Amino acid sequence: MRLTTILNSTLKFKGFVFKKCKFIEKQTDPPQLEIEVLSRKGSQGRCSKCNRKCPGYDHLSRRRFAHIPIWGFLVFFVYSPRRVSCPTCGVRVELLPWAIGKCRMTKSYCWYLSDWAGRLSWTEVAQCFRTTWYHVYKAIEMAVEWGRSRLDLDNITSIGIDEIQWHSGKRYLTLVYQIDIHCKRLLWIGENRSMKTLTEFFKWFGEERSLKLEFVCSDLWQAYLKVVKKKASQAFHVLDRYHIMALIGKAIDKVRAQEVKKLKEKGKKPILKRTRWIFLKRPENLTVSEDQKLAQLVKQNLKTVRCYLLRESFQRFWEYVSAYWAGRFIDRWTRKVMYSRIEPLKKVARTIRQHKPIILNYFKANKKINQGVVEGMNNKVKLNIRKAYGFRTKKAAEVQLYHALGKLPKPTFTHRFF
Ligand SMILES: [Zn+2]
Numbered sequence: 121m122r123l124t125t126i127l128n129s130t131l132k133f134k135g136f137v138f139k140k141c142k143f144i145e146k147q148t149d150p151p152q153l154e155i156e157v158l159s160r161k162g163s164q165g166r167c168s169k170c171n172r173k174c175p176g177y178d179h180l181s182r183r184r185f186a187h188i189p190i191w192g193f194l195v196f197f198v199y200s201p202r203r204v205s206c207p208t209c210g211v212r213v214e215l216l217p218w219a220i221g222k223c224r225m226t227k228s229y230c231w232y233l234s235d236w237a238g239r240l241s242w243t244e245v246a247q248c249f250r251t252t253w254y255h256v257y258k259a260i261e262m263a264v265e266w267g268r269s270r271l272d273l274d275n276i277t278s279i280g281i282d283e284i285q286w287h288s289g290k291r292y293l294t295l296v297y298q299i300d301i302h303c304k305r306l307l308w309i310g311e312n313r314s315m316k317t318l319t320e321f322f323k324w325f326g327e328e329r330s331l332k333l334e335f336v337c338s339d340l341w342q343a344y345l346k347v348v349k350k351k352a353s354q355a356f357h358v359l360d361r362y363h364i365m366a367l368i369g370k371a372i373d374k375v376r377a378q379e380v381k382k383l384k385e386k387g388k389k390p391i392l393k394r395t396r397w398i399f400l401k402r403p404e405n406l407t408v409s410e411d412q413k414l415a416q417l418v419k420q421n422l423k424t425v426r427c428y429l430l431r432e433s434f435q436r437f438w439e440y441v442s443a444y445w446a447g448r449f450i451d452r453w454t455r456k457v458m459y460s461r462i463e464p465l466k467k468v469a470r471t472i473r474q475h476k477p478i479i480l481n482y483f484k485a486n487k488k489i490n491q492g493v494v495e496g497m498n499n500k501v502k503l504n505i506r507k508a509y510g511f512r513t514k515k516a517a518e519v520q521l522y523h524a525l526g527k528l529p530k531p532t533f534t535h536r537f538f
Contacts, residue, residue: 127155131228133217135163136199143193150194150250154184157199157218165214167206174204177211185219187226189249197226220262225255227262231530234263237523257516260523267528273329276300276307280360280494281338281348283313284501286517293514295501295521296321299337299493306497306525309518318347335485337494339363340475358481361438362495367471368431371464372399376424391417392424399428427465430457443483450476500525 124138131138136157144152159165164173180201187195202214218226225233233256236245242256280299283292294317296308308324310317322330333355338344340359348357376399380392395417398410406414418425434453440446450472457469472479504524505517522528 123153124155131218133157135160135165136217138197150189150192153190153193153195154198155187155195157197159202165202165204167204167209167212168215169209169212170206171215172206172208174206174212177203177205179203180213183224185216185224185226186229186251186255188229188232194250223258223262225259228533230259230262231533233259234523242520257519261519263530264519264522264526264528267526267530268522270529271526272529273307273325275302276329277333278335278337279307279333280497281318281336281344282494282498282501283339283341284498284505286505293517294318294321295497297494297497299335299497303527304493304497305527306501306521309521311514313341313343315343315347318344319351322347322351340367340471345478356481356485357478358485359475359479360494361482361492362498364472364479365431365434367468368434368465369400371462371468372424372427372431374464375427375462379422379424391420392422395424399424403432423462426460427462430460430462430465438482440483443480446483447476447480450479497525 123141127138136159138155139158140156142154142156144154165176166172167174180203182198182200184196184198187197189195197218199216201216203211204214205211218228220227220230223230233245233249233251236248237256237260240248242253242260245251245256246253276298278299280297282295282297284295285291286293291311292313294310294313295306296310298305298307308321310320330352331354333352335358336348336352336355337358337360338348340363345357348355373396376392376396380390383390383392395413398406398414398417401410403411403414418429430453437446437449437453440449454469454473457465460466501521504520
């Protein structure tokens with residue numbers, strides 16, 4: 121079977137045909153295969169702007185389009201595009217069904233690379249297919265643009281709003297996820313975490329859809345709280361469990377750091393050294409030696425330990441079923457904290473008191489939304505940002521995140537390369 125026969129059956133372009141194959145043996149590494157594409161005799165080209173069939177005008181010089189490499193050969197389609205004279209658009213280059221705009225990679229190649237980039241890092245994909253990081257990026261950008269413009273935004277009832285630090289913590293990105301039981305995905309990315317950022321999301325999402333939202337999950341960041349209240353006031357505002365536990369975790373961290381310093385100043389034994397994770401981890405995740413160390417620490421009269429025990433007692437809060445009793449628990453717990461004389465934790469208690477109604481929504485919304493999804497998505501985002509080491513621009517990070525977590529639609533091809 122000839123290679124052109126395979127190509128003619130896997131890729132069907134109306135009005136075009138694959139003709140000759142040629143090895144380019146000019147000591148190129150890797151070796152290259154050139155496949156000549158011809159327009160069918162008597163066929164008319166289509167205007168690249170309005171897609172209408174138009175009479176020909178002239179021919180341009182040969183162009184090469186990179187296609188999926190095969191058996192160690194780089195593959196190129198070679199074609200001399202016609203220019204057509206369109207009655208409405210004037211003289212234009214014809215529409216090439218295998219290419220997008222001025223991109224010199226075929227559509228199939230772009231989709232192929234972007235599919236691989238879902239499994240490997242961009243650099244690895246570039247190495248495997250002997251192309252460049254930039255070409256992989258361009259391919260994914262195409263896939264993301266295609267998918268984003270065909271996004272189905274119907275039936276979204278729950279969203280989660282989250283922020284993430286990037287650029288070594290100097291800047292923020294606001295991320296909005298869909299967190300419905302039937303679909304969890306990244307919906308939108310915006311720069312900063314201001315009211316303006318989130319307002320832009322709602323503008324993109326549309327007023328009608330915003331008014332159909334039933335649950336919005338976020339942290340206690342004021343800008344988010346305000347915008348959600350304004351744009352989706354009908355929705356139940358729920359706080360994610362992990363955001364609240366993270367608040368307490370940060371307080372423990374602060375108390376521990378202060379206490380380490382104090383012990384050092386007083387010339388006491390540095391018993392708190394290398395204990396950070398013991399206090400931040402859940403007890404069930406501790407190793408045997410960490411567990412033993414914790415048992416010793418608990419015997420000491422340390423602020424950090426008291427703080428730790430208060431956090432552990434707060435875990436019981438999530439086991440409540442009734443919002444009423446959970447509310448009573450908050451009252452008791454915050455009272456206890458206020459007597460503790462641990463300033464960072466007292467601050468958390470005040471925040472919890474202030475936002476008690478929203479926190480209690482957790483129980484009213486229970487089982488209707490996926491608690492913990494926001495945390496899971498946040499971890500995936502962090503992993504992708506780390507994987508995308510070297511992304512300097514927001515655009516590249518955005519492309520990577522949408523590609524990995526956006527569940528974007530893809531076209532159906534006549535031939536499957538996977
Ligand atoms: Zn036209």
